[in-house]
Amino acid sequence: MNNRKSIVALTGGIGSGKSYVCQLLRQHGIVVYDCDEAAKRLMREDGQLRQQLTQLVGPDVYEGTKLQKSVLAQFLLASEANKQAVNDIVHPAVATDFLQSPLQWIESAILFDAHFDRRITPDKVICVTAPLEIRVERIMRRDGISHEKATAWINSQMPQEEMVRLSDVELVNDGKANLPQQIEKILEQLHHNHILII
Template structure:
């Protein structure tokens, strides 16, 4: 059975995945895989360079994050063009990994849910999410709110998911994870 774990920025989905790993469950991390593939896949590097331009990669071979961000933020079409290159590569890598569990912040937006049997959403109140993002990324409250509003609203993700784990800092997580296995 393939199981997806999702949740908006600051919800604590990565923390829940760490708890699963402590139980011996391997979880494929889509964000890490995308970063790895953008550095290691010759095909992905070629496609991104053809789309964005010669400044996509630095002289030392590392991804030029500033150039990619500038291209990405210029238009919604540019963001979709990058997604159309990166998402299929990540999906393919996930399918080849043999790992049943997968973590993705944009599970529904990317279409990854079509490959899964069940989806778990990790949720937290917005004020908690804002504080977590501000502390983790050392950004302003306004920036944290902006990042949250760029994602699919938590209520929509919750309505599509099969299970919910509440990670509000008060509700114990271990019993909720135990219930997943019942």
């Protein structure tokens, strides 16, 4: 008998509003595993991971056990090879942590472009989308960075159109579409398809 849990993955580019969608899902009693937070926690608590990152990025990436995000970000944006090298260290640890958790929902911005979907094999993938300028404005406001830097972060990820193509469902978060209504419709479909939801 297969006891594998059903998995629903939530993805979308930076600034698309995935965190807001997770807040709305919590109103339905759904707790979503946050890959970014898990990666930060594991990079902070997992000694082997810290050692591997220090060897790869350099000693400045940690101050004690505190990850220096700006140092890591600079390393990631420097080249595709750098990004891949970090992914190869962090992603297996995050995937294992999620699969061992009781949660069924997982949120990951890099589900496809880092092939993270192959590590967790979701039953359903939902992509949160928003127009480019709205995404840029959200990132600038949230992180206090320039238009140029926000655009660079967006361009470092898989194009939104490609994410939508690889997903099962699109959630439009442009400030006009009724997001709660879209979520309720998706939850109904998941129940109908017997994908159990915690």
